Amino acid sequence: MTQPACYPISEAFAARARIGRDDYQRDYAQSVSEPEAFWGRIAQRLEWFRAPTRIKDTSFALEDFRIRWYEDGELNASVNCVDRHLATRGDKTALLFEPDSPDAPSQRISYRQLHERVCKLANALRALGVRKGDRVTIYLPMIPEAAVSMLACARIGAIHNVVFGGFAPNSIADRVADSTSKLVITADEGLRGGRKVPLKANVDAALKLPGTDSVETVLVVRHTGAAVEMQMPRDRWFDAVVNDQPAQCEPERMNAEDPLFLLYTSGSTGKPKGVLHTTGGYLVYASYTHEAVFDLREDDVYWCTADVGWVTGHSYIVYGPLANGATALMFEGVPNHPDVSRFWQIVDKHQVTIFYTAPTAIRALMRDGDEPVRRTSRRSLRLLGTVGEPINPEAWRWYYEVVGDSRCPIVDTWWQTETGGILISPLAGAIDLKPGSATKPFFGVQPALVDAGGNVLEGEAEGNLVLLDSWPGQMRTVYGDHQRFIDTYFKTYPGTYFTGDGCRRDADGYYWITGRVDDVINVSGHRIGTAEVESALVSHPKVAEAAVVGFPHDLKGQGIYAYVTLIAGEANSDALRRDLIAHVRSEIGPIATPDHLQWAPGLPKTRSGKIMRRILRKIAESGSSELAPEQLGDTSTLADPSVVESLVNERLRR
Ligand code: ATP
Ligand code: MG
Numbered sequence: 001m002t003q004p005a006c007y008p009i010s011e012a013f014a015a016r017a018r019i020g021r022d023d024y025q026r027d028y029a030q031s032v033s034e035p036e037a038f039w040g041r042i043a044q045r046l047e048w049f050r051a052p053t054r055i056k057d058t059s060f061a062l063e064d065f066r067i068r069w070y071e072d073g074e075l076n077a078s079v080n081c082v083d084r085h086l087a088t089r090g091d092k093t094a095l096l097f098e099p100d101s102p103d104a105p106s107q108r109i110s111y112r113q114l115h116e117r118v119c120k121l122a123n124a125l126r127a128l129g130v131r132k133g134d135r136v137t138i139y140l141p142m143i144p145e146a147a148v149s150m151l152a153c154a155r156i157g158a159i160h161n162v163v164f165g166g167f168a169p170n171s172i173a174d175r176v177a178d179s180t181s182k183l184v185i186t187a188d189e190g191l192r193g194g195r196k197v198p199l200k201a202n203v204d205a206a207l208k209l210p211g212t213d214s215v216e217t218v219l220v221v222r223h224t225g226a227a228v229e230m231q232m233p234r235d236r237w238f239d240a241v242v243n244d245q246p247a248q249c250e251p252e253r254m255n256a257e258d259p260l261f262l263l264y265t266s267g268s269t270g271k272p273k274g275v276l277h278t279t280g281g282y283l284v285y286a287s288y289t290h291e292a293v294f295d296l297r298e299d300d301v302y303w304c305t306a307d308v309g310w311v312t313g314h315s316y317i318v319y320g321p322l323a324n325g326a327t328a329l330m331f332e333g334v335p336n337h338p339d340v341s342r343f344w345q346i347v348d349k350h351q352v353t354i355f356y357t358a359p360t361a362i363r364a365l366m367r368d369g370d371e372p373v374r375r376t377s378r379r380s381l382r383l384l385g386t387v388g389e390p391i392n393p394e395a396w397r398w399y400y401e402v403v404g405d406s407r408c409p410i411v412d413t414w415w416q417t418e419t420g421g422i423l424i425s426p427l428a429g430a431i432d433l434k435p436g437s438a439t440k441p442f443f444g445v446q447p448a449l450v451d452a453g454g455n456v457l458e459g460e461a462e463g464n465l466v467l468l469d470s471w472p473g474q475m476r477t478v479y480g481d482h483q484r485f486i487d488t489y490f491k492t493y494p495g496t497y498f499t500g501d502g503c504r505r506d507a508d509g510y511y512w513i514t515g516r517v518d519d520v521i522n523v524s525g526h527r528i529g530t531a532e533v534e535s536a537l538v539s540h541p542k543v544a545e546a547a548v549v550g551f552p553h554d555l556k557g558q559g560i561y562a563y564v565t566l567i568a569g570e571a572n573s574d575a576l577r578r579d580l581i582a583h584v585r586s587e588i589g590p591i592a593t594p595d596h597l598q599w600a601p602g603l604p605k606t607r608s609g610k611i612m613r614r615i616l617r618k619i620a621e622s623g624s625s626e627l628a629p630e631q632l633g634d635t636s637t638l639a640d641p642s643v644v645e646s647l648v649n650e651r652l653r654r
Helices: 011-018 021-033 035-043 079-080 082-087 110-125 146-156 169-179 199-207 237-241 280-293 309-323 341-349 359-366 391-401 484-488 530-538 572-585 611-619 639-654
Strands: 056-059 068-069 092-098 109-110 135-138 159-162 183-187 188-191 194-199 217-221 236-239 259-264 274-278 302-306 327-331 356-358 382-386 409-413 448-451 460-465 497-505 511-516 521-523 526-528 543-553 557-566 596-599
Touching: 021 035, 035 056, 035 280, 056 543, 079 146, 079 280, 079 309, 082 110, 092 110, 092 146, 092 341, 092 526, 109 110, 110 146, 135 146, 135 169, 135 199, 146 159, 146 183, 146 259, 146 309, 146 327, 146 448, 159 169, 169 199, 169 259, 169 274, 183 199, 183 259, 194 557, 199 217, 217 237, 217 572, 236 237, 259 530, 280 309, 302 341, 309 327, 327 341, 341 356, 359 391, 359 543, 382 391, 391 409, 391 530, 448 497, 460 511, 511 530, 521 543, 521 557, 526 530, 530 557, 530 572, 543 611, 557 572, 557 611, 572 596, 596 639, 611 639
Parallel strands: 092 327, 135 159, 135 183, 159 259, 183 217, 217 236, 302 327, 302 356, 356 382, 382 409, 557 596
Antiparallel strands: 056 068, 092 109, 188 194, 259 274, 448 460, 460 497, 497 511, 521 526, 543 557
């Protein structure tokens, strides 16, 4: 049976949506023809100490390079995320905390309580000598203190650098050293799926490594209550330093272009980069995209399952939702603990209305079938979202039909750490959905496709995705290495920002991300996107997940090498291998026929759940020769190194 390729706008949804079809057309046209008028108007959604009059001053031309938004404006991000709501939403829940164990009580933190906690910590940080412009590393589990810490830094103008709580000492040390942080905020332990994560011990180990001498103080949140070694006078208990502080704290007046935070990318393609975001443009962009893309309403219970250690957690758990006065759920645990219904149980428990997650989580849950989902209600849901990787149409349909009961539109949001917020996504009241497509650009965003020579391609085309002009949420520099910023993003196709992603635009002007450009495979002169072949494999009923890479091939230039994970309970066999290869052939065409297919009990992923194809490429390229670990490149962001080992060992038996 053929599946619909297009899901028209839901009339029920559109009837109440903030942005309708005509609004989108009209506002998009204005946003690109008169960006100053458009973004000047949108900036009024924030509270400024001094309203900006100079809205946009940007140029991607190398000889004249600059990115400045709202440059004469002054504001404070924590005031916008907290103080501003006290008059109208003081008792509204800002953060709804759901702990790792379903038996532990959830917590509601009102805007008033959040204000007090942020002010107290901000005062404590000042008392510990942290000043405007100093860097603070935050290495915490998904607990309210993570958001409180970010906002407290923002209040005093310190630049936060959140490091995902799943990272090991080496990765913490790299990020502390690169940012020369003065203070680290951590917890005794984290909890994930009932397992304890020794956060404080990891920080201790990290701070023994070279380059970390800048750290003067370590604040330790008591979370599990485990006994940890406190090293005096460096280490201080968080509650002890915070408790005696006044509940009011004068916010720092920040220029719009003053740094707000620093965050390292997830490392899918190489060594992570220290991405720097500034205050005004970032906050305008995070809050506006959050309201528009998620069609936010006052009574929504909004849940983004990302970790605050990733940009999604920054923009769409903390800054966007709180700047909008929303109720944001923070979940400490994992989707499969105590069982694979956990996400949906939480949706029912807190009557979540908007749910935003990653394709990797959807594919993992799909492996366990429909029943764990069907046994929950999910009636409260009205909108679903995804981010992080291309979503295979198969996974999209499962998400739509099973999780959303064919009732909730899905926003497939394409963006990057570097972009600060969503750049390409449906607006569910305005744009028909096509599974696997991020659809259309957000206001002010001007995507274009270029060929290898940098020529802009018109109409239906496939090429490298670039952006022709700036948007307020754009990163401003690679921390400590402005030249690397220019070289990485603006030199490949001069005059444009190069995303590193490949993309196809269809006859309706819809954008389809085909994967990283580095991952595109060239078979006998035909460019084949990894996402397309992977989607064909995943559409086979026995396949849960697949990753495809190129390898040198005598005749074709490059051949196709596929790694396949089967759904729970399916056994591999040579017959199934032949069947899968034939399946891809019939879905896409003979040109996409995989030359090799290796069974993969697991795939190498970043800690944020993205497939690291560069490692799979190394394995595929190595053929039958030896493969030393150092030949695999930077593996520090790998979630589970043992997966790679087994793929290396198994490769000869493919
Ligand atoms: P690094 O830059 O260090 O290699 P990374 O690119 O994985 O790491 P992120 O900024 O977290 O770091 O991820 C952005 C990338 O994720 C995008 O460039 C794109 O490849 C992919 N991506 C994100 N959302 C989507 C989406 N909705 N559809 C397709 N791809 C997506
Ligand atoms: Mg990237």
